[in-house]
Amino acid sequence: MPDLSSAGLEPFRALLGEGGLVTDADSLTRYTHDQRALMRGQTPGVLRPRSTGEVQEIVRLAGRLGFGLVPQGGNTGYVGGATPEPGRGQLVVSLERMNRVRDVDATGFTLACDAGTILADAQAAAEARGCLLPLSLGAEGSCRLGGNVGTNAGGLQVLRYGMTRDLVLGLEVVLPDGSLLSDMRTLRKNNIGYDLKQLFIGAEGTLGIVTGVVLKLWPAQTRRATAWMQLAADAPIPEIAALVRRETADLASTFELISASSLALVAEMRGAELGLAAGPGGAVLLELSASSERIPLDDILLGTLEALMEAGHVEDAVLAQSERQRREMWTIRETIPEAEKHAGGSVKLDIAVPTSAVSRFLDRARALVEAEAPGTRLSFYGHVGDGNIHFNLMVPAGSDRLAYTAAVDAGIAHAVYAVAIDLGGSFSAEYGIGRFKRGLLARYGDPARLALIEAVKRAVDPQGLMNAGAMTGSSGA
Template sequence: MLPSDHVQAFRDLLGGAGVVDDQQRLTTYTTDQRQLFTGSTVAVLKPATTKQVADVVRLAVRLGVGLVPQGGNTSYCGGATPNASGGQAIVSLERMDTIREVDSLSMSISVDAGAILKNVQDAAASAGLLLPLSLGAEGSCRIGGNIGTNAGGLSVVRYGMTRDLLLGIEAVLPDGTIVSDMRKLRKNNTGYDVKQCFVGSEGTLGIVTGAVLRLVPLPVRRATAWLKLAKDAALAELLALVRHESGELLTTFEFISARSIALATGAMANPPSVDAGPGGAILVEFASSSRHLDLDHLMEAVLSEAFESGWVEDAYLAQSGAQRAAMWELRETIPEGEKRWGGSVKHDISVPLSSIQRFLDVAGEQVRNYDADLELSVYGHLGDGNLHYNVLAPQGADRIEFTRLIEGSLSLRLYDTAAVLGGTFSAEHGVGRFKRHLLEKYGDAGRVAAMRRIKTAFDPENIMNTGAVVSLFEPESVR
């Protein structure tokens, strides 16, 4: 537990607005997004500038205080949650939310790391540009957290993950050194790409305070379709067909099971009149910034080929912005539908596209063998091989206890299957505190050792988010 004089030292540094130590307010910061774990802290530190972040880190080193960087606290893996010791202080970047610059000619945007993703999207759109990072938590997640978890989302099939959008970075190292590399360059071949060290690091190597992100022209035309899949639809082959015929215009290829659709529509006031075929459904979208491309015609031609293949039973092409919005609302309401049902055990699976169907077949059999009464909500970013393979909690079951039961048994079988197929247990959610044991179990020993060496090189005092992702390197551990 932090001594009161330590908290006062941070208050002297940051002022009254820069420290939260009211116990009722602290709960908001100490409980993870899925409410699976509540840590403990005596203070949330809220620096307002990069210099103040550096000053906080230096003071923390001097006092021996651990720090947990936190953006929007939307991590699914407890990566922004302090441990139960009370010896860690949370560093929240809420006050650092400035849009520093939008450069329409360089097609870049420079922001504070505490800027909310939706606000950054809006700032880009006001300049006729698009920040193509889009995910369900965009109204509350912050850019620093997106970088720390290498957030993916709905448009990875075309634009890539957060790391693919990151041009420059500003960060504070665990000794208080400020790394300032806020350049807008697409080409910068001057040694190690240091900014990429912070991508996916979940606050274990330092605190990101600013970023330069790549923008693209704002789409002015879209074509959105809902596909009802036949029973034995070849998912990877269907994606290959759509991708081949649409070129670089494909932005979204989302798989949605019938159960996921039912959960979402049950949570919507005005659900769209779409459903699943025997094989589920696909939400597919093309987008272009050109006024001269007829995307609806292209979509119709692609769907015609899909029908001929026998993989698609029926399809609906959105005829208006309202119809498109309703389809997207359904897709994005699935997590809320699961929550209203009573919760789910989430599996953020990634497998090679060629192994998607094999995973679904084997995993389905594993679930049936484990408990034939269990229900699944399966959906996700099929275009990039990411499936959210979620096991619904039985009605009336204690969600926390059910989660612990499944994660200690069935989950490991599913992860085993993903690993055998060349996949992983975490596609876009990260490792955090909750999945460290999975990294130890499934991660290549050499890669994990390299990660520990990097952690030790950056943070030899182990003050940054201790307990998350990896521990310090210990030579005897690899003998």
């Protein structure tokens, strides 16, 4: 175990200077408590480098002194992937001071940033040059690009633009021995052997510390057409999504399913009617976008809605007539997590299934929960265009949230995961594994995949320096 005293941390203070080392208990709290308050981590200090060179020196010094390191961006994750684990003597490496936008290429449609750049700031830098960075999350005002890369974040526009993995052109990564993998090129074609950057996307900081990223951009989407659709009972969601893609020539950027129960939570929190309703099958928030005024988005959306109504899939729809009305639709969708918290919290099961299996999953999972835990209030919603369902069980009134979460995770959650896996799905769609789901990875992971994960970890980080306890929990300083 390394020296966790002030004297043991002094070399880091000398390296990073004023503001580079945080050790007082009150300040440490925001780095050691996970976003959902399910885990209280522990660290003797937080390191706040200002440059890639300082990150390299931190890594070399930590290796010599025996400290484990936990890279942290905005600390907005849901599975404890950036939470220093008690008893491991890990230092947090916060990239919050590495927030420089390095370059925006408006003709090549690329963006280069420090990994500590807040996602919303990167979006704004692209927008200022007439471009779109399509990665969009509820936490975009506080999450950072390095964390987005580490978790392979998805978000609201995956249907059209893909996950973070699909947006990354280049990375800069400090490896566990302090050396630098610098591949910040903006090339779209670059077949020179293994695509090594992919090792670090979704690796949750277990193989190195991402310090820079190059992302793909698109022309700014200056036109939007948005509709709130009330679904008929037993509406075939996969067929609806497929029809939308065909009828709109893939101009749909978002297709968000919202259950009636999730909508009711938002209304309860506001204490007022929302002005928008769900049908018997729930609701869908659909948005088309384009960069050209020559594309008649409103006509395309109207024609698509007519086709859906003629097929009996949609009972009614509201088209946003102004930016204010569009924003209100999105506010309702984005308020659901807050409304769940307001109602006492929820146990969040982050499910992915093939798009064609979404309706089957929902039918089977709801029936299972009703049979195993009658009266359980569900809140489910998600990015159905990519098969991601946030299937959440609300904490019953008067129950302890942490105790209820533990009970669900140990019991009925496994039955829900079994349904997803039986349909070709996964127990982790966009949250990652972190510390909370590593047992699930061991339980449900393919043995060959697990063996390869361990082999890569040993090869790249033989000392177990990087984020020990995340993902597999089997390696660690």
